Amino acid sequence: MAYNLLKGKRGIIFGALNEDSIAWKVAQRAFEEGATFTLTNTSVAMRMGDTAKLAETCNTIAIEADATNVEDIENLFKQSIEHLGGNIDFVLHSIGMSPNVRKGRHYSDLDYGYLQKTLDISAVSFHKVLQVARKLDAINRWGSVVALSYVAAQRTFYGYNDMADAKALLESIARSFGYIYGRERNVRINTVSQSPTLTTAGSGVKGMDKLMDFSERMAPLGNATGDECADYCISLFSDLTKKVTMQNLFHDGGFSSMGMSMRALQQYEKGLGCDCDCGSDDSDTEHMYD
Ligand SMILES: NC(=O)c1ccc[n+]([C@@H]2O[C@H](COP(=O)([O-])OP(=O)(O)OC[C@H]3O[C@@H](n4cnc5c(N)ncnc54)[C@H](O)[C@@H]3O)[C@@H](O)[C@H]2O)c1
Numbered sequence: 001m002a003y004n005l006l007k008g009k010r011g012i013i014f015g016a017l018n019e020d021s022i023a024w025k026v027a028q029r030a031f032e033e034g035a036t037f038t039l040t041n042t043s044v045a046m047r048m049g050d051t052a053k054l055a056e057t058c059n060t061i062a063i064e065a066d067a068t069n070v071e072d073i074e075n076l077f078k079q080s081i082e083h084l085g086g087n088i089d090f091v092l093h094s095i096g097m098s099p100n101v102r103k104g105r106h107y108s109d110l111d112y113g114y115l116q117k118t119l120d121i122s123a124v125s126f127h128k129v130l131q132v133a134r135k136l137d138a139i140n141r142w143g144s145v146v147a148l149s150y151v152a153a154q155r156t157f158y159g160y161n162d163m164a165d166a167k168a169l170l171e172s173i174a175r176s177f178g179y180i181y182g183r184e185r186n187v188r189i190n191t192v193s194q195s196p197t198l199t200t201a202g203s204g205v206k207g208m209d210k211l212m213d214f215s216e217r218m219a220p221l222g223n224a225t226g227d228e229c230a231d232y233c234i235s236l237f238s239d240l241t242k243k244v245t246m247q248n249l250f251h252d253g254g255f256s257s258m259g260m261s262m263r264a265l266q267q268y269e270k271g272l273g274c275d276c277d278c279g280s281d282d283s284d285t286e287h288m289y290d
Contacts, residue, residue: 005238007034010084014040014067015094017049020199022148023094024054025230031058033234038080040065067095067125073132087140090237093129093147096122096201098163107161115162122166130177141186144237147174149191149248151256159206171248178246188245190236195223195252217263219253
């Protein structure tokens with residue numbers, strides 16, 4: 001259902017590679033809510049992925065930019081402002097990549113050249129986007145910038161590797177720049193910490209299927225889907241959240257506040273060969289707490 005929440009707003013959306021991408025779903029929802037925006041991705045992603053196809057369905061253009069390259073970002077903002085006919089109201093940073101994860105390097109045996117790339121692509125690029133936007137004065141007052149994060153920034157998750165360090169830096173940049181941009185131009189900057197989601201980047205994480213199953217069992221509301229993440233991002237771009245800034249906002253069905261759930265415990269007990277009545281369904285579980 002559309003509510004015209006972004007009517008008249010202009011945006012830039014980074015990171016829509018294919019229809020699984022979280023950014024893809026955000027673009028579709030932003031379009032439904034009346035926004036105009038440009039899409040952007042690297043030249044390789046534009047060749048291999050479907051960004052141009054999405055641009056067509058959203059009646060817009062896709063502009064090539066490597067988010068680690070300041071000149072590319074400058075060009076992106078200038079071209080977007082020209083194409084959209086005015087300054088920008090919202091930006092989605094939906095970018096992540098770790099060569100250490102891709103090459104299967106263990107966290108205790110990182111390649112430091114790769115680590116630099118992980119940090120540059122997945123976190124410092126966010127600073128670059130914000131710094132360019134501020135220098136060009138490209139974002140309107142009460143604009144909103146959102147980047148996507150993961151709970152591994154706060155807690156250790158086996159297999160998430162150096163992306164955990166990148167996400168911690170990303171969230172810190174949101175706070176540090178959020179202060180400056182908020183004070184000067186009322187621009188709000190937040191990160192959304194999303195549930196594990198099956199996407200191209202997501203499937204690179206070691207044991208992703210088991211991680212998704214675990215968090216599904218732990219979260220009282222279950223994992224948040226990519227479509228639900230898009231809904232949340234739209235609310236953050238809208239005028240309904242004007243005083244929310246410098247926050248890392250968990251969008252994970254409650255996972256991050258859990259220690260252990262009955263559903264996860266039952267599964268664990270099965271693994272230990274427990275002979276108690278642990279095949280009970282959710283309604284049994286509820287009765288235990290009645
Ligand atoms: N999938 C998950 O489980 C999950 C969970 C929490 C957070 N996130 C975060 O969501 C964001 C989007 O990832 P996704 O899951 O939609 O996967 P995805 O693979 O669809 O998107 C990642 C995007 O990053 C782009 N990218 C990589 N290097 C780039 C560069 N140098 N410049 C510009 N763009 C570049 C890719 O081309 C791709 O479009 C990432 O920040 C990711 O860490 C994902």
